[in-house]
Amino acid sequence: MNATPESLTIRRPDDWHVHLRDGALLQAVTPYTARQFARAIVMPNLAPPVTGVEAASAYRERILAAVPEGVAFAPLMTCYLTDDTDPDELARGFEQGVFTAAKLYPANATTNSAHGVTDVANIRSALERMASIGMPLCVHGEVTDAEIDVFDREKVFIDRVLEPLLIRLPALKVIFEHITTADAVQFVVSAGENVAATITPQHLHINRNAMLVGGIRPHAYCLPVAKRERHRIALREAATSGSPKFFLGTDSAPHARDAKESACGCAGIFNAPFALESYLEVFEDEGALENFEGFASEHGPRFYGLPLNEERITLERTGMQVPDEIDALGTPIVPFHAGERLRWAMRA
Numbered sequence: 427m428n429a430t431p432e433s434l435t436i437r438r439p440d441d442w443h444v445h446l447r448d449g450a451l452l453q454a455v456t457p458y459t460a461r462q463f464a465r466a467i468v469m470p471n472l473a474p475p476v477t478g479v480e481a482a483s484a485y486r487e488r489i490l491a492a493v494p495e496g497v498a499f500a501p502l503m504t505c506y507l508t509d510d511t512d513p514d515e516l517a518r519g520f521e522q523g524v525f526t527a528a529k530l531y532p533a534n535a536t537t538n539s540a541h542g543v544t545d546v547a548n549i550r551s552a553l554e555r556m557a558s559i560g561m562p563l564c565v566h567g568e569v570t571d572a573e574i575d576v577f578d579r580e581k582v583f584i585d586r587v588l589e590p591l592l593i594r595l596p597a598l599k600v601i602f603e604h605i606t607t608a609d610a611v612q613f614v615v616s617a618g619e620n621v622a623a624t625i626t627p628q629h630l631h632i633n634r635n636a637m638l639v640g641g642i643r644p645h646a647y648c649l650p651v652a653k654r655e656r657h658r659i660a661l662r663e664a665a666t667s668g669s670p671k672f673f674l675g676t677d678s679a680p681h682a683r684d685a686k687e688s689a690c691g692c693a694g695i696f697n698a699p700f701a702l703e704s705y706l707e708v709f710e711d712e713g714a715l716e717n718f719e720g721f722a723s724e725h726g727p728r729f730y731g732l733p734l735n736e737e738r739i740t741l742e743r744t745g746m747q748v749p750d751e752i753d754a755l756g757t758p759i760v761p762f763h764a765g766e767r768l769r770w771a772m773r774a
């Protein structure tokens with residue numbers, strides 16, 4: 427491949443982790459995801475959370491109604507696990523093709539996770555059923571214990587929860603989502619083929635300085651929080667390595683500007699409008715353009731056991747200016763890379 431091509435054509439990518447929200451925000455943000463991606467794993471952390479088959483079907487219909495005319499986009503739904511999740515409900519949703527996966531939020535780990543799981547021992551029978559029917563588990567991998575430093579919560583989750591879980595259920599398909607540490611990279615690389623990870627654009631671009639140097643910058647705050655530089659470097663190596671264990675998951679998580687610019691600001695970065703342009707810069711800077719299509723469009727569907735998309739998209743070196751703010755049908759949202767120029771632009 428030419429080292430500095432003027433354009434790049436790849437299979438249409440999918441987003442394996444996104445928050446589309448509900449109501450007016452859903453109407454406003456879904457077109458951005460549907461423009462770039464053919465499919466997306468949609469997170470169930472609404473208020474109240476999506477815990478059953480009927481609720482997920484209804485949410486899928488609301489998403490489809492927000493997709494612009496003429497755009498083909500398939501939302502893949504997830505079931506929010508709670509201490510009370512019924513294994514039969516999970517299996518029913520999976521067999522009916524409503525649930526593509528189930529999502530483990532440790533209780534109070536992140537936005538809208540108050541109903542999450544307080545101890546994985548409480549969902550043992552649900553996880554056993556998932557392992558036996560081949561239903562994937564998406565994981566927000568952070569412990570929530572008050573005494574554990576927020577920068578250590580992913581690493582401690584691996585040691586205390588994930589590793590023991592995979593010893594007990596070695597066949598369970600696990601997606602360790604939005605990983606942020608060299609420890610998580612190492613864990614995924616050395617685990618079996620049934621363990622993979624998604625990586626966000628922000629964790630490839632920024633370290634914790636972006637959040638804390640020269641003033642506190644709430645728009646760089648998401649969970650898990652960005653870590654030190656050595657972790658960012660490990661994530662960039664993993665994402666661009668060509669390993670089928672790592673794939674695209676934006677974790678695009680829109681919050682209104684005033685909910686972020688607050689004495690207690692919400693966690694989440696809205697990156698959906700220019701996600702591919704953001705990732706592509708990383709692959710180019712790492713000299714790994716030839717591995718971009720695998721990360722964006724192939725590793726995810728292969729891991730989930732879904733067909734690859736046949737359609738193609740093109741990114742061009744025309745560049746684009748990211749706006750300072752996006753008007754989400756009346757709600758101002760500050761996007762990732764606000765005010766910056768990106769070197770690529772997806773062809774309309």
Ligand SMILES: NC(=O)N[C@@H](CC(=O)O)C(=O)O
Binds near residue numbers: 536648680694
């Ligand atoms: N990533 C975030 O910082 N926030 C997400 C929740 C999550 O994915 O943890 C959100 O829903 O806002």
Ligand SMILES: [Zn+2]
Binds near residue numbers: 536604
């Ligand atoms: Zn999360």
Ligand SMILES: [Zn+2]
Binds near residue numbers: 443444469679
């Ligand atoms: Zn998320």
